[in-house]
Amino acid sequence: MPITERDVEKIAELAHLELTEEEKALFTRQLASIVRYVEKLNELDTEDVPPMMHAGAEEEADYAQRDDEVLASLGQETALANAPDKARGFFRVPRVIE
Amino acid sequence: MDIIGLTIETLHRALQTGETTVREVCERLLERIDALDGTIGAYLTVDGERALQRADALDRERREGAPLKPLTGVPIAIKDNICTRQLRTSCASRILHNYVPPYNATAVERLLDAGAVIIGKTNCDEFAMGSSNENSAFKIVRNPWNLERVPGGSSGGSAAAVAADLCVAALGSDTGGSIRQPASLCGVVGLKPTYGRVSRYGLVAFGSSLDQIGPITKTVRDAARVLRVIAGRDWHDSTSSNHDVVDYEAALNGELKGIRVGVPREYFGQGLDAEVKRAVEMAVDRFADLGAEIVEISLPHTEYAIACYYIIATAEASSNLARYDGVRYGYRTTRAGNLREMYRRTRDEGFGAEVKRRIMLGTYVLSAGYYDAYYLKAQKVRTLIQRDFTQAFAQCDVIAGPTSPTVAFRLGEKTDDPLKMYLSDIYTITANLAAIPGISIPCGLSQDGLPIGLQLLGRRFDEATLLRVAHAYEQAYPFEHKPALEMSDS
Numbered sequence: 001m002p003i004t005e006r007d008v009e010k011i012a013e014l015a016h017l018e019l020t021e022e023e024k025a026l027f028t029r030q031l032a033s034i035v036r037y038v039e040k041l042n043e044l045d046t047e048d049v050p051p052m053m054h055a056g057a058e059e060e061a062d063y064a065q066r067d068d069e070v071l072a073s074l075g076q077e078t079a080l081a082n083a084p085d086k087a088r089g090f091f092r093v094p095r096v097i098e
Numbered sequence: 099m100d101i102i103g104l105t106i107e108t109l110h111r112a113l114q115t116g117e118t119t120v121r122e123v124c125e126r127l128l129e130r131i132d133a134l135d136g137t138i139g140a141y142l143t144v145d146g147e148r149a150l151q152r153a154d155a156l157d158r159e160r161r162e163g164a165p166l167k168p169l170t171g172v173p174i175a176i177k178d179n180i181c182t183r184q185l186r187t188s189c190a191s192r193i194l195h196n197y198v199p200p201y202n203a204t205a206v207e208r209l210l211d212a213g214a215v216i217i218g219k220t221n222c223d224e225f226a227m228g229s230s231n232e233n234s235a236f237k238i239v240r241n242p243w244n245l246e247r248v249p250g251g252s253s254g255g256s257a258a259a260v261a262a263d264l265c266v267a268a269l270g271s272d273t274g275g276s277i278r279q280p281a282s283l284c285g286v287v288g289l290k291p292t293y294g295r296v297s298r299y300g301l302v303a304f305g306s307s308l309d310q311i312g313p314i315t316k317t318v319r320d321a322a323r324v325l326r327v328i329a330g331r332d333w334h335d336s337t338s339s340n341h342d343v344v345d346y347e348a349a350l351n352g353e354l355k356g357i358r359v360g361v362p363r364e365y366f367g368q369g370l371d372a373e374v375k376r377a378v379e380m381a382v383d384r385f386a387d388l389g390a391e392i393v394e395i396s397l398p399h400t401e402y403a404i405a406c407y408y409i410i411a412t413a414e415a416s417s418n419l420a421r422y423d424g425v426r427y428g429y430r431t432t433r434a435g436n437l438r439e440m441y442r443r444t445r446d447e448g449f450g451a452e453v454k455r456r457i458m459l460g461t462y463v464l465s466a467g468y469y470d471a472y473y474l475k476a477q478k479v480r481t482l483i484q485r486d487f488t489q490a491f492a493q494c495d496v497i498a499g500p501t502s503p504t505v506a507f508r509l510g511e512k513t514d515d516p517l518k519m520y521l522s523d524i525y526t527i528t529a530n531l532a533a534i535p536g537i538s539i540p541c542g543l544s545q546d547g548l549p550i551g552l553q554l555l556g557r558r559f560d561e562a563t564l565l566r567v568a569h570a571y572e573q574a575y576p577f578e579h580k581p582a583l584e585m586s587d588s
Contacts, residue, residue: 056533
């Protein structure tokens with residue numbers, strides 16, 4: 001499936017990216033070539049092959065489970081320490097509701 | 099105290115005899131970083147003051163009779179996508195340019211518990227996305243062996259710092275080869291452990307089913323030491339494994355009898371540079387000389403690995419990188435009237451081109467109508483690639499081949515063509531897809547004087563055999579070259 005500039009605009013919107021006209025043109029070209037390359041996978045018949053659900057473990061499910069213990073968390077001050085904008089113990093963002 | 103070529107082993111011997119102190123070693127290193135790193139660019143942050151404070155504290159403990167812990171006084175550099183408490187962790191990205199983590203990654207916490215000194219944070223490709231370190235938002239890294247060449251990526255700063263003796267050891271992260279390929283291009287040892295062997299807690303997520311933290315060191319023994327310290331189950335990472343952590347150093351017995359070394363024909367075909375091929379084939383012959391049995395094997399789905407990887411890795415990245423929205427930490431745009439605009443512009447201004455490209459590709463392959471065709475298909479092919487290895491490991495104990503198809507390439511040589519850059523990961527990517535461990539060790543120099551890396555792959559959670567084989571090779575054929583770097587250069 002060839003990628004068009006319209007596809008790129010739609011993907012950018014889904015990904016919350018704002019692209020310049022130049023980037024749009026560049027990405028359309030580059031993504032088209034990458035997608036053409038990855039379609040190589042269609043040469044393989046995978047009808048009866050299960051998808052890998054946990055990295056490395058086709059047979060064994062060795063991912064570990066643990067009890068859900070309550071531990072101390074970061075705390076408000078620490079959690080806010082890296083905030084670009086904050087007020088009265090909250091993250092502050094531009095107006096959401098007009 | 100000469101810090102050129104200093105390893106954990108030689109440093110500990112010198113501390114034990116009283117020949118040096120932790121402070122002296124740290125001071126020498128900081129002087130060397132001062133003199134050379136302006137040219138190389140391996141570090142994004144040097145934490146000199148705190149390193150010296152910690153050095154003094156460790157020296158004091160030693161004087162009071164404290165025994166050496168596995169990493170006491172070892173100056174270690176940490177890749178800048180691994181969180182360090184109260185020490186900036188930028189992922190070489192504008193979007194995290196001012197991020198100061200409130201916690202340590204588990205691997206870092208374990209290094210500190212074992213007595214290590216964190217000397218600084220190393221440069222890398224932005225969010226670990228790249229194979230040349232040219233995607234850092236801040237500066238490039240130059241290969242210490244030739245300043246016009248790339249150090250490899252994405253852990254290029256860590257590999258260059260180890261190669262140039264700007265630290266004793268380093269941590270990197272490996273999603274598709276990002277520890278092994280730069281280790282190969284810089285002539286040092288790089289180990290990617292089995293998926294789940296080392297906790298990913300505090301490693302800034304790129305491809306969560308592929309990412310793994312591992313050591314970059316000057317010797318195999320040092321890699322074994324660091325691995326033992328950082329490996330093991332972690333309450334904070336549900337994908338970390340309960341598998342027993344063994345004494346990897348005890349496995350280094352120099353013995354290769356009874357070891358079967360598999361040589362995959364697919365790793366020696368088209369695209370492999372002739373000099374690299376010759377050096378790796380010679381290494382295989384040497385294994386035979388050392389008493390190992392050489393077995394020809396096949397990994398038939400190798401040619402699909404890059405396509406499979408770039409679907410899975412970008413899909414996971416697009417999801418993981420959705421968190422950078424300018425709300426809770428990092429960069430926020432100054433030109434936004436409303437919330438959606440703030441998200442978009444923050445991300446547009448904060449991410450570099452390669453990161454955007456991968457977010458776009460990942461969003462595309464996960465989007466409605468394409469999920470089955472791309473993502474699900476790739477996960478099935480991933481199963482086939484893993485089965486290749488399961489079958490191969492029925493015939494051999496380790497697999498030997500090249501780490502990278504070429505020696506270090508020139509700065510700027512591949513930046514215009516992302517696909518061409520992706521193709522240089524061909525031999526390393528399969529280990530991440532199959533969740534197996536891999537190590538790169540130096541096995542020769544090209545005519546231009548650039549290091550060539552030998553990659554060994556092992557069975558899941560069998561780092562002990564992998565390290566044993568790598569160590570036996572290293573002992574029999576030590577790599578005794580060093581890059582020519584003059585302190586007076588700067």
